[in-house]
Amino acid sequence: MLRNYFKIALRNLWRHKAFSIVNILGLAVGMTACFLIYLYVHFETSYDAFNTKSDRIYRIISDIKTPSELLQWSSTSSPIAINMQHDFPEVESSVRIGPESFLVRKGNEKFQETNTLVADSTLFSIFDFPLVHGNPATALKEPLSIVFSQTAAKKYFGDANPIGQTVLLTGEGFPALVTGVMKDIPENSQIKADMIVSMSSLRRFQPHSLDSEWINFGVQSFVLLRPNANAKALEAKLPAFVQQHTGASLAKAQMQLTLHLEKLRDVYLYSTRDDSKTGNINNVYIFSIVAIFILAIACINFVNLTTARSADRAKEIGIRKVAGSTRWQLAKQFLGESIVVALLAFVVAVLLSWLLLPLFNQLAGKQVSPPFFRQPVYILYLLGVSLVIGFISGLYPATVLSSFRPVSVLKGRFVSGSGGTILRKGLVIFQFTISIALITATIVVYMQLKYMRAQDLGFNKDQTMVINTNGDPAKESFRQSLTGIPGVVSTTFSSGVPGGDIATAYSKLENHGGEMQTTSLMVYFVDFDYLQQYQMKILAGRGFSRAFGTDTTQAMVINESTAKLLGYSSVADAVGKKFEQWGRQGRIIGVVKDFHYMALQQEIKPMVLRMEPNAYQMLSVKVAANNLPATISAIETKWNAAIPARPFSYEFLDQSFNKQYQDEEQFGRLFLNFAILAIFISCMGLLGLASYSTLQRTKEIGIRKVLGASVSNIVGLLSVDFLKLVLIALLIAVPVSLFSMNKWLQDFAYRIHLTWWMFVLAGILSIIVAFVTISFQAVRAAVANPSSSLRSE
Secondary structure (H helix, E strand, O other), rough: OOOHHHHHHHHHHHHHHHHHHHHHHHHHHHHHHHHHHHHHHHHOOOOOOOOOOOEEEEEEEEEEEOOOEEEEEEEEOOOOHHHHHHHOEEEEEEEEEEEEEEEEOOOEEEEEEEEEEEEEOOOHHHHOOOOOEEEEOOOOOOOOOOEEEEHHHHHHHHHOOOOOOOEEEEOOOEEEEEEEEEOOOOOOOOOOEEEEEHHHHHHHOOOHHHHOOOOEEEEEEEEEEEEOOOOOHHHHHHHHHHHHHHHHHHHHOOOOOEEEEHHHHHHHHOOOHHHOOOOOEEEEEHHHHHHHHHHHHHHHHHHHHHHHHHHHHHHHHHHHHOOOHHHHHHHHHHHHHHHHHHHHHHHHHHHHHHHHHHHHHHHOOOOOOOOOOOHHHHHHHHHHHHHHHHHHHHHHHHHHHHOOOHHHOOOOOOOOOHHHHHHHHHHHHHHHHHHHOOOOOOHHHHHHHHHHHHHOOOOOOOEEEEEEOOOOOOHHHHHHHHHHOOOEEEEEEEEEOOOOOHHHHHEEEEEOOEEEEEEEEEEEEOOOOOOHOOOOOEEEEEEOOOOOOOOHEEEEEEEEEHHHOOOOHHHHHHHEEEEEEEEEEEEEEEOOOOOOOOOOOOEEEEEEEOHHHHHOEEEEEEEEEOOHHHHHHHOOOOHHHOOOOOOOOOEEHHHHHHHHHOOOHHHHHHHHHHHHHHHHHHHHHHHHHHHHHHHHHHHHHHHHHHHOOOOOHHHHHHHHHHHHHHHHHHHHHHHHHHHHHHHHHHHOOOOOOOHHHHHHHHHHHHHHHHHHHHHHHHHHOOOOHHHHHOOOO
């Protein structure tokens, strides 16, 4: 019996090749899109899941209340983690991790390793970063110990075992011992590094001990709780812990510290500490919904195309029933055909997934999945989904087709019920509602990205090379050597540049009431030329000037937001007020117009600029646009002459600043591609309904043509009903899109406003696509010879 069902299914598919190809391709595309989104969602939700103790690992986070604001940081002071391990039996182990950048030299090779961490020796006992060489218990125990990733070790030592070898760290050339080689850290890990240096090494690089600095917040701290330990109960004990160890210091600094425990698995998708941008749970939800909708559209497409052929199969069903087939037997046959179609679609989907996965990884900007056939379980998942789709999608057609009365269909009086027509139209409305919503979303994402790129940033980022000197002693002589290069317009030193890292400084500034207000401020340390080169606008007072010798130690420039924080109704009133910051005292000499030192996802916060030559790291070089390769080559030559121990590297500021929007751009590209797929599948569904309507009205079309109707009359007659469905879908899609995209835009501090033309454009595009799709079938019916349709009666 099953063999007979299978043979009949294949014969019917072969007999109606066009319908079969559309059916199979529609399902295959839908399954492929859904599967790729599943890989993305699975990857995003699997961050840090490879750690076998992840359910017991917590990050310690800090809420710091000052007289001016509440600071929510992901970092803690260095002594907190080790003292928690000592004071609380619930804590099995702890580890501190901090980002660093080291100059590493081996023979004539030199690299500025930026993807580097310093960490305690307990790192490998808490996190699952397996070592292929070395002892994880002791690899980071001694000062000047280094663990390389396999990729980094190969860069320095080739295929040889590097254990026991030495490299030189920093410009001073501290000899560091290679004590371990770890497997490359997985892509879905928040802790990433090519090189890990022992935390105890910092004692060699710094004159002071971090273990006693309770109010210097600069490291990420993690604790591993004992099995069955209650994290909430432990968190309730932390206020007393803080008061005991550092209450007096905090009170003196006018700070209130509250510690919290954050689950490791929650950090990537849910944490908003430091305004950090990692994962986005809203994007995960959005893509999950899109996957469900695309799969639903594919199933609807299958139902519409199958029921469109109901008239063709009516007589076949009538004859089978007369021959003794029961309704259940016919239903099984149609369900079997549906499953055969789904299995054929599964084969196509496997092929498409295999071909598209590298491109999808590229669009996502990360390796969301290894090569397809290395994960056989994925193929099994896809097979299971295809069988379920085949069964569910075939239920309605099987029920409808098996219910035909043989007397009616054999006498030629077969007419589809109005209930089925309403359902099919409802399904097409549902399809195009989703498609229009996706088109609207794509337009909004594109406009938001365009808005961010075109926004006035408050500074000039064009034609600016940024060279990180890492504070090398020869940095000033290198700068001076650039003055003779024709393509170099100007240069300026600073501790940071817009779009890069920025320091925070606990400060006291005189407010509008004459009191010294304590606050934490963002700070750039800059030289005399910084404001002029970046074309930042001074609103009140003046910028730094060589005419005033005290500017190097006693002057501060604040931004508008700082003036507002201090309560000044006019920014000019802030000029001349006192400040205290990191041991320096002086006066505010000017107020600069707010500029976007971070991406537009974040509001401009209070920040200040001061002069501190020892803090200068970044050299910004304004270059002429003409003959740029020669200018860069000349700068590199000067670098190699002045700072030969360090590798030369640079970035252009406009490119590095725009990297902050990389996640949104990748989101937009993915969204656009899935929107196109959804529209493509929806058009197939509309084509199915158009085909069904044309079959039902074959005789009517023939009579109209005999009576003189033109091709355009016939096309208009067949198209108008379908375009009404698209317009209904547009009316439904507008409020849905308005709500969802307003919510998405809330992630941006500076964002566009949704306007009517975005929805009109989405509607016009959907109508054009629908009309083209319908016209294909309508024109085909309109140009057919009417004698053929009338003779068939």
